[in-house]
Amino acid sequence: MKMLKYTFGLLAGALVFLSSCRDFVEPNIPYSEFDTAAYLRTIARTSTTFNYFNLSGSKFALTLEAVDIEDGATVETVEIKVQHRRLIPGVGLEFTPSAPVLVRTLTQADFAPNDQSRFLRTSFEITATEALAAVGLSPSDIEGGDVFEFSLILNDKFGRSFNRENVSGNVAGAPFYASPFQYFVNVVCPSDLGGTYNFTATNMDSIYGDCPGTISGTTTFTPVASAPGAYRVTDGTFGFWDCYGDSWGSGNVRINDACGRLTMTGADKYGASYSMTVVSSSPEKLVFVWLNSDGETGEVTLMAQDGKPLPDLR
Structure with missing residues (x-):
């Protein structure tokens, strides 16, 4: 009987303790003060290759959706940078220039409402000619298999920047988020000899x-x-x-x-x-x-x- 009373006492004490912890903790969680970020959901990859045989007619084109606590309204600018990459057999990757360079800047005015979601969206095109000029190359410098790496930097009105360096793996790769902040545009050589x-x-x-x-x-x-x-x-x-x-x-x-x-x-x-x-x-x-x-x-x-x-x- 003494053992039962002792066990019951421990159980009652534990319940009081847990109840008091719950009552103490919940009201103090700052639900309304969480620091929310922003990302660019990829809605459509309209064109993500450059045709080696028609560089003058090739383009990189995306439709993006700005997702944040204000449905996209916190976005100030989106910087689009580019860098040329080539794999040299036996050597490794060669980049031109050594760091990504700015090719286009989108502003809040480039984002607009749409009839498919509540978030603001933008669509843009960057021609291969623009990309070549940005990296300092000419069409004669390009080979099939080369890659143009486009990277995005989202700057918001709070002074924060989101990019490929600080995006999490889930946001970058998960289908729901689809926000890699980085896109690889391959120089392809379409073949039609069949x-x-x-x-x-x-x-x-x-x-x-x-x-x-x-x-x-x-x-x-x-x-x-x-x-x-x-x-x-x-x-x-x-x-x-x-x-x-x-x-x-x-x-x-x-x-x-x-x-x-x-x-x-x-x-x-x-x-x-x-x-x-x-x-x-x-x-x-x-x-x-x-x-x-x-x-x-x-x-x-x-x-x-x-x-x-x-x-x-x-």
Whole structure:
């Protein structure tokens, strides 16, 4: 009985203590005085690549939503900075200039109400020409695979700044917030070589013998979904094996288009690897020489498809 009274006493005391703590703490939490921040929710990434073949017509364009305690009204300015980046094989990343430079400043006047949310929104475009001028480069300095890093700095009326350095991981990457304060605009080289072409093959030779005359036929370049700019060819020998009474069969050879520079990769059913050298290129035809590791070779003239001129290839 003494033990039960003792236990009950401890329990009652604990309840009083917890109750008193709760009553003491809650009224003193400054709910109305929390320091709230601001961020820029990405509503639309209208354009986030530069076309290597059309830099003058390329742009970086976003729609942003200013989210803060006043539905976007605390935003004073948004500085947009840019920096060019290139990966140098065996060296690392090279930046031009060494630090991001200002390319555009948005003000409160650039933000306006919308009919989809209560927050103010803005849409803007920065052309590739503007970005190049800001970083001190010309179109001839650019290569496919280069990257322009755009970074945003939100300055509010309280004198605070929010940027890629102080944004939390959740705000930057979570779909709801979508506010990285940083956007990578890649210089891409769109490739559109897929389709069926007429060809003629000459100068076919190998250690096993030559193939006199000319072979005419068609070949299909089938885009490889997992490798943009890569095309699987119907026959890597372009009919040369017909001279042997052989067939292409299960060979897997690709022609790769990297900003107009063509390479050939892959192997035939015997394991021989393939390469190519472009002899000449025009909108009407492409002439190249293929070679495999078994010493087989041939020269191919590929005709442009009707109504679809070939790009500048090398």
